[in-house]
Amino acid sequence: MPLADSDRRLVAEELGRDPTPAEAALFENLWSEHCAYRSSRPLLSAFDSESEDVVVGPGDDAAVVRIPGTDQLLTFGVESHNHPSYVDPYDGAATGVGGIVRDTLSMGAYPIALADSLYFGDFDREHSRYLLEGVVEGIGDYGNAIGVPTVAGSTQFHDGYEGNPLVNVACVGRLDEDRLVTAAAKDAGNKLVLVGNATGRDGLGGASFASEDLAEDAETEDRPAVQVGDPYTEKLLVEANETLVDRDLVAAARDLGAAGLGGASSELVALGDKGARIELDAVHQREPNMNALEILLAESQERMCYEVTPDDVDAVREVAERFDLGCSVIGEVTDGNYVCEFEGETVVDAPAEFLADGAPMNDLPMEDPTQPETDRPTPSLETAVDAVLASPNTASKEWVYRQYDHEVGLRTLQRPGEDAAGLAVHEASGEDTETAVALSTGTSPGWTDCAPYEGAYATAVENATNLAAQGAEPLAAVDCLNGGNPEKPDVYGGFAAMVDGLADGCRAIDAPVVGGNVSLYNDSAAGPIPPTPTLALLGHREGYDTPGTALDGAGDLVLVGGHADALGGSVLLQELGGSDQFPDVDASTVDAVRAAATHEDTLAVHDVSDGGLAVTLAEMVTEDAGVDVAVPDLPALFSECPGRAVVETTDPEALRVAVDAPVVDLGAATDDGTLSVSAGEETVTRDADAIRGTRAVLDRELD
Known part of the structure; x- marks a missing residue:
């Protein structure tokens, strides 16, 4: 996609001449929606991004936050690799992991955890399963090879993703304060050093490719725009970066991602x-006869750009050689323009700030979304329970996460499958501090498809409830805001409502949004995706022990937060048809869930989310412990209103006193491994083996 005429005129006016071919291509990529956020940046002021624990907020490669009461810093970032993962699911997903890990390295941190949120078309379509298998394999192979555990995530299916899947990946890193590096260049005269893989022609035009709707022939025509990953080089780069930071050889750093060297160096x-x-x-290359534009914009992976003092260049080169990495001194920081020369000619000469931040913002029309009317189905209890338990959206995701190494690094406290992941935080000496961080990520596209504002607000509350069920408090959030073509007023209106809802939801749970990513133009021949506000929420708690979601079998069951009625956005409606208003969400109940999770009489806790109370109870059942519960009606069993949790307790009355929220008696845990649920005059009973078999949809279809 060439530089738009209106943009070309602005560039020519700024430069006082027509841009060179290399300049035009560089502006096209850096001013693309993917890099410049031209349609979304005007909306992002809705987010609160500051707190006393935020050290580095939005604008750098990753955010940096402090764990309260400690001297420990964590980096936190998220990115999307949506279009590449449609064209080439394996390499598209793998290089998404590589990119977010290098964002972590740029801050001087060591990556300690990954989380992925994946969205595909209907699971019964062969193409959706093909994409799922390739994406999961790419994430697993890359993350496992570099030794970073994938500890959390979500996998959702919705027909809106048939022609445009989403792959959103988050990373957490750890560093001490004296190791902090930023992406802001420090001093004129310092050298710019490129370390890592040689530059090839892969990924050319990736930023502009990510800013267009996917065409029907994208899988063949756009394959050259997809990067190819090399996790073994990335692992060497991780260790080399650690050495460079340990030896204080890095003044500033930026990883090479969108727009390649041109993007990283001009932004730095x-x-x-x-x-x-x-x-x-001077750039080390792996292919002959590369021209200036190719060297400047190729998105070859596993590369870092460092600002280094002249006295430290030899030391940096020695570290690169020790780790068998390429190293090129490609230029220096100046007080003038951003200038690139090739074969003795100046091919780029423009103000760096104009390149990086000069793109004009779009002022687009929008239509406000409306909520659906109420038209609920009236199935039997048995039909409803079986339909919801068999849905791919509530199915066991063990097929996905068992392909990931989630314990490498010896920090993992809670494995995938719990409400949130838990990680131990060690001192630099390796000593335990009994301080843990918790991580939850994802959203439900059924919610935001039903009601973009309300569903996005609920996304924040849902992730906070996941942390609360582990006894953790929110520390900070990053978001990946995925939408369709913003030039369509209804699509842009839904996207704007989603942004506002997520901002208000994060404010309600007291979580500053410290960074994120925007991915628009997620349209295809199948139409636009639903507004998809993936949220990654980081929390903290004291102590390593949590009650877990599995029933003990010896307590009573209560519902903290009380029953809900509305079914809008629910799996029940997705499976059986119908429509309804979205539930009213009360963020204040999250604190009550946290209080319940840390109560001395609590045996198990599990939040209510996809599939409602029916799925929550089914997931708590084990071969040795079951439930015998009663609810007033079907909506109470299948409403997905977040901010609520089922708690198994040995003292329901003491729990009522301890929490500031409605607490409803459900029944009792049993020792027979059976789910027995009554709604009105109907009762359904399923044993643990039957539940496991019904929910093993992915295993049956993919193994």
Whole structure:
């Protein structure tokens, strides 16, 4: 997609001449929606991004937050690799992991955890299963090879993703304060050093490709725009980066992602109000006869751009050689323009700030979304329970996460399958601090498809409830805001409502949004995706022990937060048809769930989410412990209103006193491994083996 005429005129006016071919291509990529957020940036001021624990907020490669009461810093970031994962699911997903890990390295941190949120078309379609298998394999192979555990995530299916799946990946890193690095260039005269893989022609035009609707022939025509990953080089780069930071050899850093070297180097110097002079011929290359534009914009993976003082260049080169990585001194930081030279000619000469931040924002029309009317189905209890338990959206995701190494690094406290992941935080000496962080990520597209604002608000509350069920408090959030073509007023209106809902929801749970990613133009011949606000929420708690979701079998069951009625966005309606208003969500109940999870008489806790209370109870049942519960009606059993949790307790009355929220008696845990649920005059009974078999949809179809 060439530089738009209106943008070309702005560039020519700024430069006082027509742009060179290399400049036009660089502006096209850096001013694309993917890099410049031209349609979304005007909306992002809705988010609160500050707290006393935020060290580095939005704008850098990753955010940095402090664990309260400690000297421990964590980096936190998220990115999307949606279009590449449709064209080439394996490499698209793998390089998404590689990119977010390098964002972590850029801050001087060591990556300690990954989380992925994946969205595909209807599971019964062969193409959706093909994409799922390729994406999961790509994430697993890359994450496992570099030794970073994938500890959390979500997998959702919805017909809106048939022509445009979403792959959103988050990463958490750890560092001490004296190791913190940023992406802002420091001093003129410092050298720019490229470390890592050689530059090839893969990924050319990736940023502009990510800013277009997917065409029907994208799987063949756009394959050159997809990067190819090399996790073994990335692992070497992780360790080399650790050495460089340990030896204080890095003044500033930026990883090479969207728009390649041109994007990383121009953004690095622009953040420091500097310029650069770059010799493109000096870049180490793996293919012959590459031209200036290819060297500048190729998105070859496993590369980092470092600002290094002249006295430290030899030391950096020695570290690169020790880890068998390529190393090129490609230029230096200046007080002037961003200048690139190739074969003795100047091919780029423009103000760095204008390149990085000069794109004009779009002022697009929008239509406000409306909620659906109420038209509920009236199935039998047995039909409803079986339909919801058999849905791919509530099915066991063990097929996915068993392909990931989630314990490498010896930090994992809660494995995938619990409400949230838990990680131990060790001192630099390796000593335990008994401080843990918790991580939850995802959203339900059924919610935001029904009601973009309300569903996004509920996404924040749902992730906070996941943390609360582990006894953790929110620390910070990052978001991946996925939408369709913003030039369509109804699509842009839904996207804007989603942004506002997520911002208000994060404010309600007291979680600053410290960074994120926006991915628009997720349209295909099948139409636009639902508004999809993936939220990754990081929390903290004292102590490593949590009650877990599995029933003990010796307590009574209560519902903290009380029953809900509305079914809008629910799996029940997705499976059986019908429509309804979205539930009213009360964020204040999250604190009550946390209080219940940490109560001395609590035996098990599990939040209510996809599939409602029916799925929550089914997931708590084990071969040795079951439930015997009664609810007033079908909506009480299948409403997905978040902010609520089922608690098994040995003292329901003491729990009522301890929490500030409605607490409803459900029944009792049993020792027979059976789910027995009554709604009105109907009762359904399923044993643990039957539940496991019904929910093993992915295993049956994919193994």
